[in-house]
Amino acid sequence: xxxxxxxxxxxVRSGIASFFLPGLGQFLLGERYRGGGILLGFVVMLxxxxxxxxxxxxxxxxxxxxxNIWDAISLANGRARSILLPLLFGLAAAYGIGWQVVxxxxxxxxxxxxxxxxxxxxxxxxxxxxxxxNQMWVPxxxxxxxxxxxxxxxxxxxAAMVIPDCGGVxxxxxxxxxGMWADAETNVFxxxxxxxxLMLGEGEITMLTLTTDENGSLTTTIRVxxxxxxxxxxxxxxxxxxxxFEQYRxxxxxxLSFIGNxxxxxxxxxxxxxxxxxxxAMLFAIPLSFLAARNLMSGNPVTYxxxxxxxxxxxxxxxxxxxxxxIIFVVIVGLGPFAGMLALAxxxxxxxxxxxxxxxEGIDPGPIEAIRATGANWLQVVRYAVIPQIIPxxxxxxxxxxxINVRSATVIGLVGGGGIGFxxxxxxxxxxxxxxxxxxxxxxxxxxxLDYVSAKLRERLV
Amino acid sequence: xxxxQNLSKTYPNGTQALKNVSFDVQDGEFLVVIxxxxxxxxxxxxxxxxxxxxxxxxxxxxxxxxTAAPPAELRHIRRKIGMVFQQFNxxxxxxxxxxxxxGRLGYVNxxxxxxxxxxxxxxxxxxxxxxxxxxxxxxxxxADALSGGQQQRVGIARALMQDPKLILADEPVASxxxxxxxxxxxxxxxxxxxGITVICSLxxxxxxxxxxxxxxxxxxxxxxxxxxxxxxxxxxxKEIYGEEAQEVRAASL
Numbered sequence: 128x129x130x131x132x133x134x135x136x137x138x139v140r141s142g143i144a145s146f147f148l149p150g151l152g153q154f155l156l157g158e159r160y161r162g163g164g165i166l167l168g169f170v171v172m173l174x175x176x177x178x179x180x181x182x183x184x185x186x187x188x189x190x191x192x193x194x195n196i197w198d199a200i201s202l203a204n205g206r207a208r209s210i211l212l213p214l215l216f217g218l219a220a221a222y223g224i225g226w227q228v229v230x231x232x233x234x235x236x237x238x239x240x241x242x243x244x245x246x247x248x249x250x251x252x253x254x255x256x257x258x259x260x261n262q263m264w265v266p267x268x269x270x271x272x273x274x275x276x277x278x279x280x281x282x283x284x285x286a287a288m289v290i291p292d293c294g295g296v297x298x299x300x301x302x303x304x305x306g307m308w309a310d311a312e313t314n315v316f317x318x319x320x321x322x323x324x325l326m327l328g329e330g331e332i333t334m335l336t337l338t339t340d341e342n343g344s345l346t347t348t349i350r351v352x353x354x355x356x357x358x359x360x361x362x363x364x365x366x367x368x369x370x371x372f373e374q375y376r377x378x379x380x381x382x383l384s385f386i387g388n389x390x391x392x393x394x395x396x397x398x399x400x401x402x403x404x405x406x407x408a409m410l411f412a413i414p415l416s417f418l419a420a421r422n423l424m425s426g427n428p429v430t431y432x433x434x435x436x437x438x439x440x441x442x443x444x445x446x447x448x449x450x451x452x453x454i455i456f457v458v459i460v461g462l463g464p465f466a467g468m469l470a471l472a473x474x475x476x477x478x479x480x481x482x483x484x485x486x487x488e489g490i491d492p493g494p495i496e497a498i499r500a501t502g503a504n505w506l507q508v509v510r511y512a513v514i515p516q517i518i519p520x521x522x523x524x525x526x527x528x529x530x531i532n533v534r535s536a537t538v539i540g541l542v543g544g545g546g547i548g549f550x551x552x553x554x555x556x557x558x559x560x561x562x563x564x565x566x567x568x569x570x571x572x573x574x575x576x577l578d579y580v581s582a583k584l585r586e587r588l589v
Numbered sequence: 590x591x592x593x594q595n596l597s598k599t600y601p602n603g604t605q606a607l608k609n610v611s612f613d614v615q616d617g618e619f620l621v622v623i624x625x626x627x628x629x630x631x632x633x634x635x636x637x638x639x640x641x642x643x644x645x646x647x648x649x650x651x652x653x654x655x656t657a658a659p660p661a662e663l664r665h666i667r668r669k670i671g672m673v674f675q676q677f678n679x680x681x682x683x684x685x686x687x688x689x690x691x692g693r694l695g696y697v698n699x700x701x702x703x704x705x706x707x708x709x710x711x712x713x714x715x716x717x718x719x720x721x722x723x724x725x726x727x728x729x730x731x732a733d734a735l736s737g738g739q740q741q742r743v744g745i746a747r748a749l750m751q752d753p754k755l756i757l758a759d760e761p762v763a764s765x766x767x768x769x770x771x772x773x774x775x776x777x778x779x780x781x782x783x784g785i786t787v788i789c790s791l792x793x794x795x796x797x798x799x800x801x802x803x804x805x806x807x808x809x810x811x812x813x814x815x816x817x818x819x820x821x822x823x824x825x826x827k828e829i830y831g832e833e834a835q836e837v838r839a840a841s842l
Contacts, residue, residue, distance in 0.1 A: 493678035497744075500638055501751055502668030502695025510703050511691045515680045 138203040145199035149192055152199030158207075165195050165213070172217055179224055187220030244560050251568055252561035253387040261308055261374040264318070267300065268293035269355055272365040289370060294351045304372045307343040311374045312336055315345075317352050318369045320359070325352040345372070386554075386562040390569045393540075393547035398573060400468045400539075400546050401532035407468075408475030409525055415441065415476065416483030423487065437480075444477035449535050450542060457543040467544025471532045478531075482524040483517075490516045523585040530581040537570045547573075590615055591637070591755065591786070596646035598632050598810075606632040607643070608810040614788060616754075619781045621801035621818070622790040625830060629810040630790040634757045637788070638670045639663060650755070668695030671748025671785075673777075675760040677740040681733035685724070685743050688732050689715040692750030711750075718746035722776055738769035745776055756780065758789040762796070774800050794821070 141152030149169040154162030173188040191213045198208040265287035267278045271294065278289035285306035294300050307313060315335045317325040327335040327349050339345045349370070356362040383391065415437055417423060424434035453470035460466050494512040503511065540548020547566055554562040591614040598607040606629045614620050622630045635641040637648055639655060648655045655666055671692070679688045693711050694702055719725040722742035727735060732743060741761060748756055758777060762770035770793075778800055781787045791797050797804060798818045806814035806821075806829045813829055814821070821829070 491678075491681075493674065493676050494680045496640055497672065497674060497678035497747070498691055498694065500640060500667060500670070500672040500757075501692050501747070502664040502666075503691070504664060504699055507694045507699055507702055510705075511683075511687075511694065512680060515683045515687075519682055 138200055141199040141203045142196055145196045149195040152196075153202055156199070156202050158202060161202075161207070164210075165191075165198070168213060168217060169195065172220060175224065176220070179227075181224070181227065184220050184223055187216050190216045247560040248564035248567075250561055251565040252384050252559070253390065253565045253568070254381040255384040255387075256377045257380040257382045258375045258377050261311075261376075263287050263304055263307065263372045264369045265289055265302070265304075266367045266369055268365050269351055269368050270295045270363065270365055275365070287370070287372065293365070296351050296353060296355055298351050299348050300351065301346065301348050302370050303344070303346040304339075305342070305344040307339050307345065307372060308374050308376065309339055309341050309343040311339050311343075311376065313339055313345055314371075314373045315347065315349065316371050316373070317349075317355065318371055319355055320366045320368060323358065324371070325354055327352065339374075386559070386565055389550055390547065390562075390565050393550040393566070394569045394573055396464050397536045397540070397546035397548070398533055398577075400464045400544075401471060401529055401536045404468045404471035404475055404532050404536075405525060405529040407472040408479050408528070411472075411476045412479035412483055413521075415480040416487060419480055419484035420487035421484075438484075441477045441480045444473065445481065447474070449474035450539060453539045453542050453544040462543040462545070462549075464545030467536060467539040467546060470539060470544060471535055474535075475528050475532060479524060479528055482528075483521055486517050486520045486524070519588040523588040526581045526584050526588075530577050533577050534574055537573070590651065591788075592647075592649040593633075593637075594647045594649070596633070596636060596648065597644050598629075598636060598641065599644045606810050607636070607807075609646070610807070610810070610812045611646075612805055612812065612815055614786060616786055617781070617784055619778065619787045619789070619800055619802045621797050621804050622788065622807065623792075623794075623797055623804060623829065624790075624807035628807040630807055631759050632810075633807065634672075634759050634788060634790060637755075637757055638667050638672065640672075664695060668751050669754050671751045671753035671756040673741070673744045673748055673756065673758040673761045675763045677737075677744045677764075679732040679740055679743055679747075681731070683732055684728070685719070685730050685732055685735065686712075686715060686728045688743055689718055689728075689746045689750055692718075692747035695751065714750060715746070718749040719743070721749065722746050737765050738772065741765060741769075741773050742776070745773070745780075749780075753785055755786045755788070758787060760790050760792065763792055770796060771799075794826070797821075 137156070141156055143152075144155055145152030145165075148166070150162035150165035150167075152162070153165060169188060169191050172191055176184045176188055194208070194213050194216070201208050263280075263282065263285045265278055265280045266276075267289045268275045271292075275291075275293035278292040280287050283306075285304065287302070287304040290301045290303075302315070304313075313336065315337060316327055319325060326332060331352055331354070335347075335349070337345055337347055351368075355368060359366060418433055418437045419441060421434060424430040449470045452473050453467055456466040456469045460469065490513065494516065495508055498508045498512040536544075536546050537548050537551075540546040540550065541552050543549065547570060551563065551566045551570075554560075554566060593613070594611050596607050596610045597605070599605050610629075610633065622633060624630050632641055636643045637655070639658075643656060646656070650666070653666065655663070658666055680691075687705075690707050690711060693707075693714070697707070697711065716725055716728060719728055722745050724735075724739055724742055724746075727739060727743075732740060735743065741764075744761075756777065761777070762773050765773060774789075774796060777787050777789065789800075791800075801818045804814065804816060804818050804821065805812060806825075808829055814825060
């Protein structure tokens, strides 16, 4: 009987202790770290739930508290409970809170909008059918002078005229063209004296498109555009405007579209940007890497101080993402690939400097000793024992960096650093999803090809 | 004749690798240095061509004090002292040919050598050196593509390029199996018979008995024995290698 009470007492005592303060029971039983850990976990969990204020998640601290009492009682009976259970409670609560903080809400998904973007993306704007153009125009005076010249013009078997010969803004004119391609879609549009095209279709925002008859003739009425004289220095001064007739027909084959051409230029700019940045970075990183190599610099306190300073500088530079450095350079040298190149170069100096210095730290001292033993001088030792050891890994790391820089260069354009990223952000702004899709494909292509090439080259070097 | 007089070496961390070591090496000898790992064998060999600067003492070779030689003269002396290493110390990524040619660096014009330009004569010499150690066909392989025994033969060919009067061999066979050990040591023995003095550190006593014309033993940086290999009896052996040592034979070939 007395033995039983002796064992019962610590059980009850530690259970009660942990009831009032989580972990106290364990602490009193000598498990100080366990007790402290439980208290800390409970406080953090409770604090988080209180701060977040969702009643549901109070379940987590309560469950931990209950488990803690159970654990204290078990511990007094000589058997510790696995901490897996409270960890699971904590993790469940953390993910639950995380779910709400991230505002996960699948009902927000709007499939119509998604399709509006994705559908044009299935037709990347890269090439277009090759076509020839048949263009004809006729001059017309706006506004009318006292004696307007005839609004007629003949050219290469085609003839066009406007009746009457002149008109004011908003007036109706009859236009006629003959000798064009037969049964073909024809765009009719206005061009003001400084060469800007103006639309003649519905509300002056759509292209007026008509079809010629079997003889290649077309007659229609148009209204002098309301904006025809906006650019004129003096709207009362009669000037010659033009009415254009334009037909296209495919000639077979494909050619680069305007966007496709821009994408190619952007891709080239991106790859060159990365190439220039890597080259520039290499020039600076090589000397710095020698200063950042522990085995060369740990000789005396002065060189060691230089080593620590260079290492620290490289580490700080390396920790700043090139995208952020680019924002600074865009301010300094203006928008464009130059800013992006400088940003990539600065970041790469730090990254390459560290990699190079690790190569130097890892060279085998054996050959150096052997070449010295042949009676070679210092330069010969460097040439025959050091350089052969560092050139292949240096080259491999430089190619690897170029590979990384191309990937960064595609993104750096988003902050104004030029290249294909700049084109991408412009296309997104004007909602040209076909162009965006062409850019995506180009980026994927560049990255995959470069990844492969760089892997193959590096394979040969190591 | 090489005279080593009261040679001592203390490393910056306080380790005393050599303590007042003196002995003479006659021209044409095959002198073997024995002793436990850490007894100072490598330090001793490296002091002779001053890859390691001795703290005290003198090394006089053919009446020239190596220890007092200024840098240019030291390089001049070094080119007559070939060296063979336990780890071969080849530039692994370079070709066998380049590794062998580099043995000639002390003789050639330093500027053309920096550009990697070698005379036809030197190339011929390199092929001959490789031929002597039986691997002329490997001249254009990368050094690390060769087996251990072949790499050590490249090491010997590199030393041969120096046209040496003395070869220092720092445990040349410790990284090789017993059969290859004999093959490598036979090359050194052959060179020795042609008049090149050899100073070689070795581990296995049966190899010492087989090749050494004379033996110097070091223990904790102190010379504890000097004489012919036959004089190393059981008691001497225990003295050199300690009470618990058991003799291990390389192979009974």
